[in-house]
Amino acid sequence: MIPGSEIGLKIDQTLTQDATGTMAYLEFEAMGIPRVKTELSVAYIDHNTLQTGFENADDHKYIQTVAKKHGLYFSRPGNGICHQIHLERFGVPGKTLIGSDSHTPTAGGLGMLAFGAGGLDVAVAMGGGAYYINMPKMVRVNLTGKLRDWVSAKDVILEVLRIMSVKGGVGKIIEYGGEGVKTLSVPERATITNMGAELGASTSIFPSDEVTRAFLKAQGREKDYVPLEADENAEYDEIINIDLSSLEPMVACPHSPDNVKSVEEVGNILIDQVCIGSCTNSSYVDLMKVAYILKGKTVADNVSLSIAPGSKQVFNMLAANGALADIIAAGARVLECACGPCIGMGQSPKSGGVSLRTFNRNFEGRSGTKDAQVYLVSPEVAAYSAIKGVLSNPRELGEEPEIQLPEQFQINDNMIIPPAPPEEAKNIEVVRGPNIKPFPNANPLAERIDAECILKVGDNITTDHIMPAGSKILPYRSNIPYLSKFCFAVCDEQFAERAKEKGGGIVVGGVNYGQGSSREHAALVPLYLGIKAVVAKSFARIHTANLINAGIIPLTFADEHDYDAIAQGDQLSLPDIKKDIENSDTTVLENKTTGKKITVNINLSKRQREIIIAGGLLNYTRVSK
Ligand code: MIC
Ligand code: SF4
Secondary structure, eight states: OOOOEEEOOOOOEEEEHHHHHHHHHHHHHHHHHHOSEEEEEEEESSOOOOSSSHHHHHHHHHHHHHHHHOOEEEOOOTTEEEHHIIIIIIIOTTTEEEEESGGGGGGGTTTTEEOOOOOHHHHHEEEOOEEEEEEOEEEEEEEESOOOTOOOOOHHHHHHHHHTTTTTBBBEEEEEGGGGGGGGGHHHHHHHGGGGGGGBBBBBEEOOOOOHHHHHHHHTTTTOOOOOOTTTOOSSEEEEEEEEEGGOOEEEEETTTTTTTEHHOOOEEEEEEEEEETTTSOOOHHHHHHHHHHOOOOOOOOOEEEOSSSSHHHHHHHHHHHHHHHHHHOOOOOSSSSSSGGGGGSOOTTTOOOOESSSSOOOOTSSOOOOOEEEEEEEEHHHHHHHBBBBOOGGGSOOOOOOOOOSSSSOOOOEEOOOOHHHHHHHHOOOOOTTTTOOOOOOOOOSSSEEEEEEEETTTOBBBHSOOOOOTTTTTTTTTHGGGGGGTTTTTTTTHHHHHTTEEEEOOOOOOOOSSSSOOHHHHHHHTTTTEEESSSOOOOHHHHHHHHHHHHHEEEEEEEGGGOOOOEEEETTTTTHHHHHOOSSEEEEETTTOEEEEEOOOOOOHHHHHHHHHHHHHHHHHHO
């Protein structure tokens, strides 16, 4: 386990959501394995719940039937967001989990070792194969003290983002420890591990302690409890100290989760919209606090407030104890338990609108309105600002009431359908609607690559830039040809047409290329458009794996200044690429337009090299079978 070297992990549990799940199950089916080999696999429906045509409903049916046939639990639409439900009903301390969603590390709040991955990696894990990552470095975040009134877990992770930035966690696991940990409940810990994804971290994890036991007990799952903590003499590559009692309400300003300031610093800016929900901040206690703040008040005239509870359990409990009535009376627009506005499924702000959201990402255009100004805040800041009409500091509310986790959550798993027993499974027919199209095939690597620099982009390009989501595009997640029309549209509307006309090319990027979501579509669509390689200053973890799985070569500049030696439209060549992928750590990239020869690094393990040479993971799996 040497930091930076590739390691394979045995995976105990997997999860998928519907926007990435359809592709993951098509890939799983292509492997020809009859039943999942994990201890537990769950297929959730939570992203594509806005059904404005047959497409999403077709995908839901496909996933439901595939799950039943192949041994997976199926969480029906309406049951809630995958990460929230997994925490409540399935997560087990000490087990490994991978999910086809970048926020899978949410389960680290329970002491699980949980990673976001591309769909194909999840398919391989369902088939019993190992999950490969580069051995991360370890960062310890020591928490001391206790949060003051109206300061919350969201403010803790925003502070970590302020300190480390959206690329500060790349290649690292963030482990939380210290006396302050005891003061945070499991859902609060989960808010923090959830947004470790925004640090670019491999994952984040909390110890499993008495607080964990109490949570599992309240979920009727005390038997799943095991105590886990770091060894006393554990060594870390980096240590960060945070005194919880020194924190104040924070806000991540447009358009990056690490553009963090205090609410006081930003001041009382006028707002148009407030959205509360998402896998980051939609737990029972979060929404009880929101209900308390809204009780007896009215949402300001200039504000539209939407609230999506994280799960049916949360929603039901708010309904049963009357808190939902306070939320409705205040004028909130209550949405179903799903990702909703977080992934641009409805509630796009007005032109240039200012939106406060309790979510985890405020990338440009993600809300569905290109020029919207999205700020990320805690539920407390969101609710208080919604009634004030301007960004406001909830500490003005005075003393915070004690709102505790219940001793017993309301347990009703009637929206989770178990798999069919093996003998029945054979007869189940998988239902495939017309929206399901075959995925693109990569070809084995050629001796050399000659291609144009078809696009040059800057730093921190997200997968939302490469393959946007939102209500108009997401329904086509199983239709790569259709999706390709929107590839890189946020950066360059002509990109898709140009790539088609020229038969593809090479993309040049800056640092942290491909941060954000785990969507493998951000690799499969460029593959479909003929992209052969991406040359960048550095890459985000999950996207690198997805590129390799798709057979697209990720290369990094040996000297970052050479980024300036390539312009969009230049003719490029990698004359020795195959030979060098086979046995070198560098290769030469010739810029034929300028004549300059540039050294680029090949940071790939032996296994990854074989995958690229075979033309992607599916081809590699077929060949190695
Ligand atoms: C997201 O938050 O961007 C998503 C939508 O949940 C993605 C997955 C996807 O693109 O389907 C993620 O975070 O992995
Ligand atoms: Fe859903 Fe948003 Fe969480 Fe992604 S970040 S899983 S879209 S709630």
